[in-house]
Structures are given as C-alpha cells and as structure tokens.
Amino acid sequence: MDYMDTVRRGWQITWNNKWLWLLGFLAALGSGGSAFNNSNYQVDAQNLPAGSGGLTPGMTAALGGGILLLLCVFFIIGILLWLVSLAARGGLITSVVELARGETSSFRKAFGQGWRKVVPLLLMTIVLFAVMIILVIVMALLFAGTIAGAIAAGSSGSDNLAAILGSLGVGLLCLLCLLVPLSLVLNLIYPFAYRGIMLRDLGLMDSIRHGWSVLRDNLGNILILGLIFFVVNVVIAVIFGGIMGLVGLSTGLLQVMMSGNQATTSQWVAAGLGFLAASLIFAVISAIVTAWRSATFTLAYQQWTGKDVIKETVAPVPPAPTM
Template sequence: MDIAAIFKRAWEITWKHKGLWVLGFLANCSGGGSQGSSNISRIPEYKIGGGEFPEIERWFQSVPDETWIIIGIAVVCGLLLLALLFWVLAAIGNGGLIAGFQMAETGESVTLGSAFQQGISYFWKLLVIQLIIGLASLLVFGSGIIGGVLFSILTLGLGLICLIPFICLLVPIGIAISIYTLLTQIALIVEELDIGAAFRRAWEIFRSNPGQIILMGLILGVGGFVVGLILAIPFVLMALPFVAGLVMGTDTSSLTGLTMTMIGILLYLPVLLIAGAIMRTFITGSWTLTYRDLIKAKTA
C-alpha cells in the first residue's frame, strides 16, 4: 500500500470536487471522527450584586416554578432533537463522502447531489452499524467501569492502582473501534454488502492488515491533531484584545476588547468551519482509498 499515493489521490479528489466539502461539513455535525483536544480556560468571574436590576429580578420572581420546569423540559427536548438531527446529518454526510470517493475512483461523475443521494440511500444501514457498535461498546465499557468501581470499593480503593493500565487502554481501544466502524461503513458502500457481511469484511481487512491500518490511523490522527492546533492559534490571538482590556482595568477598555474579540471570532468561524469540512473530506477519502487498496491487494 502506497500511503503517499493515497494521500495525493485523496487530496486531488478533495480539491477537485469541492461539493464534497458540504458533506464533510455535515459529517462533522456529530463532533466525531477526528482527533483533537479541547481546553476550557477559566474566565474571570464577575458578580452582580442584588438590587442593581430590580425590574428584571421582580420579573424572574414572578414566574411560577411550574413554568420554569416546563421551560427546562422544553430546552432538554429541544437539545435532544437537535442532537438527533446532527446525528442524522452526520451519517448522511459520512455516507455521501464514502460514495463520492468511490464514484471518483470508478470514473463516475461526482456531484454534490449524486453523493448526497447516495448518503441518503445508505443512511439506515449506516445508522444500524453505528447503533450496533455503539451499544456493544456501551455494554462492554459500562460493565468494565461498574466492575472496576465495585472492585475498588471492595479493596478500599487499592484496586484503582490495578485499573490504571485498563484505563490507559481505553483511548487506543476507542480509536480502534472508531476505525473499525468506519471500515465497516466503507465496506458496506464500496462493495455494496449487507450489514452482516460488511462487519465480517471489515474485520477481515482489519485483522489481515493491522500494521498498515495502525500506521494510517497514526498519520491521520497526528496530522489532524496538528492541523487542529494550527487552526486554534487565531483564537488565542483574537483573545488578546479582551485580555489587554482586562489588564487596563477600565470598563471601556474591557468592553472594547471584548467587542473586538467577538467580532474576530465571528469573522474567523466560517474559515474554521470550511477548514474542518475540507479536513474531514480528506480524512474520510483517505480511509476509503486505503480500503480500496487493501481489498485489491487481498484479491491480487
């Protein structure tokens, strides 16, 4: 397997068929599929003393508790529906990306509409694959966590030391499961298999080529992490006006700095979304081409 050739071809398809970027954006709706990190910085806390906004306080106090409960339930339901929508869009986007790269490799015309239609046609099967692997992972990891907690309680906390290696293994195991899930989805679309056959085929490819798959995963994972760090640098720079305003210590400087920071973030957000969509398109395409190369080598 020529990794350099795969990356070159994946980038050529990514750049040529820019409509796939839309599917990359949709695939990113789940928040998964790419490696990275998020840091939560502490923001200075400002407290407003009671009585500064009496009308607002009286309005909040006049709202019955039952109303707040209804509002809370509505917000939770809305968030759940939004998460479900993002999950559906991500599945369609991921399926469309795989199908788009497959069409490009087989010489078919690749358009956003055709790839999106393919994503919709495979949606339910992709959803079932995610549910099966997700529930199986939840069962295994959940049982392990519960067992570990009980073991720690019975050993008065000393068992936690024995669980450290297991905890350290969770990250690579999680990454391996993510790769296997993607390979199963690729097998489903590229070879037009049913769900059971796709699981078996992906496991066969995974088991027969562990070194090549791990190497590809490391390159894409580390590369994605580095690109993510580079894309995060502007956020640090955009925070400088706000920090400078806080250092100056006046209300005007703080408000001006905050305004400049927020404007910068709003202007940079589209760039970040486009870059993320391109990166997701390239990564999914690289895995699709990798799978095609591996099955060719196996049948050769």
C-alpha cells in the same frame, strides 16, 4: 502501497470537486451533536433576595417544564444532525469511488446514496459500539455508587472512607484499561465496516466482520495513514491556536485579562467578531480535511481489497487480422 500517491490522489479528488467540502462539513456535524448534553440548569427560589418576588410553585413548575422541553428539542436536533452526518459520510465514500473511476457525481446524488443506507449505518454503529456504551454506563454507575457510599460512610471514620475510595480507584482503573484499547480497536474497525455497507452492500454483522478483516490484514498501513492525518490535524490546531492568540492580542483582550482588569464593551465585541471569523475559517478547513481524509482512506480501502480502479486492467484490444 504508495502512501504519498494515495494521499495526493485523495487531495486531487477533494480539490477538483469542491462540493465534497460540504459533505465533509455535514459529516463533521455528528461529533458536535452531544454538546447540548452538557448544560446544567439550577434554580433556587428560596435564595432569591427579598423583594424580587421569588418564584411560586407554579412558576417553578413552568420553568422546569420549559427547560425540559428545551433539552428535548436539543436532543432531537442532535439525533437529526447525527443522521445527516451518517448520510454525508456514506455519500463521501460512494462519490469518491465514482469520481476515481471517471464517472460523474454530485452533492445531491452522493447525499441521496448515503441517506438510503442511513438505517443500516445507524444499526451498525449502535451494535459495534454497544459494548463500549455499556462499559461507560457501568463506570458511571460505579462512580456514583461509590461516592454515595463514601458520603454515607464518612461519619464512620477515615479508614472506611479510604477503603471505599481505594476500591473505586481500582475498579475504575480496571474498566479504563479495558475501555481504552477496546475504543481504539472499534474506531479502527468502524470506517471499514462503513465502507462495507456503502460499497459492498453488506449486512449488519457481515459489515462488522468485514471491517475487522480489513483492519487485521492492513493494520500497519492503516496506522501509517492515520499518523499522516494526525500530523495534519496537529498542524491545523497549532495554526488555529495561533490565530486565536493573535485575535486576543490585536484587540487588547488578552492583555487586559492577564492584568486582571476589566475589558471594555468594544474590546469584547471586537474579540467576539475576531473569534467568530477565525472559527468560520477553521470550520471550512476542517470540512476540507474531513473530505480529504475520507477520500484518501476510501482510495486506500480500494487498494487493500483489490478494487483500486487505477490498477484494474483493461481488456486488450484484439490484433487486426493479418492478410
């Protein structure tokens, strides 16, 4: 296949239909939904200084309940963002195919097409990554159990502790050696199983088998296209890092932090505004690249499965009758 022509066609569709950028932004939301799960709250009422009033058991219970409620709200928001991301990804796929055929599409139509398939997309995602999720849980349990055993055996001597930690390292290494290639394969199957649902209306298991078939038959082409966008992402990351560094230098925050001094309030405010502006610019660029990558892989998928609209032949016009 002509890689650069496919990349160019994907860019043309993305640039000429800028509402695809919004779908790209929504599609990227699913990757940030788990950020709420990293919060850690701890309140130690016994260590409060005297005279601060402390926390009564009722206040502690109320605080704990409030934190739990907040975490539940964040969890629900994360799930909703994930569903929106699934629908947006589906809409990107169908709209690119329609636009490549010369048909009309719109944000509302594309998102609606994705939302109607959000349940099978959700089930396919869960089933496809179920084994990896189980392995991650097993690794977490193994780590926690071994650490607990090491603490319990700490008083028995360093030999027992070293043996337990050694067993932990071997077990985690074996699971990691299984998890890394499995994760790579599943993440390569996933986009084509996705397109099987959106473009071929395949069922749950049929879409996964279809994704594996496309991956197996076109592995080299897929890796080359993936490498192209990997380079694009690296370039964008370097540019973004440079912009962040310039913001820190221009506001004097970086010099102050490196010298060990304390920054002024105006420096923090200026740096915060600069970082916010840079982050917004990066979010727009990320949305464009997400839409571009999806469009390119959709056009490539059409070629790999014999559905490329550019190469489809049109029935010849019958010759005029001779007199």
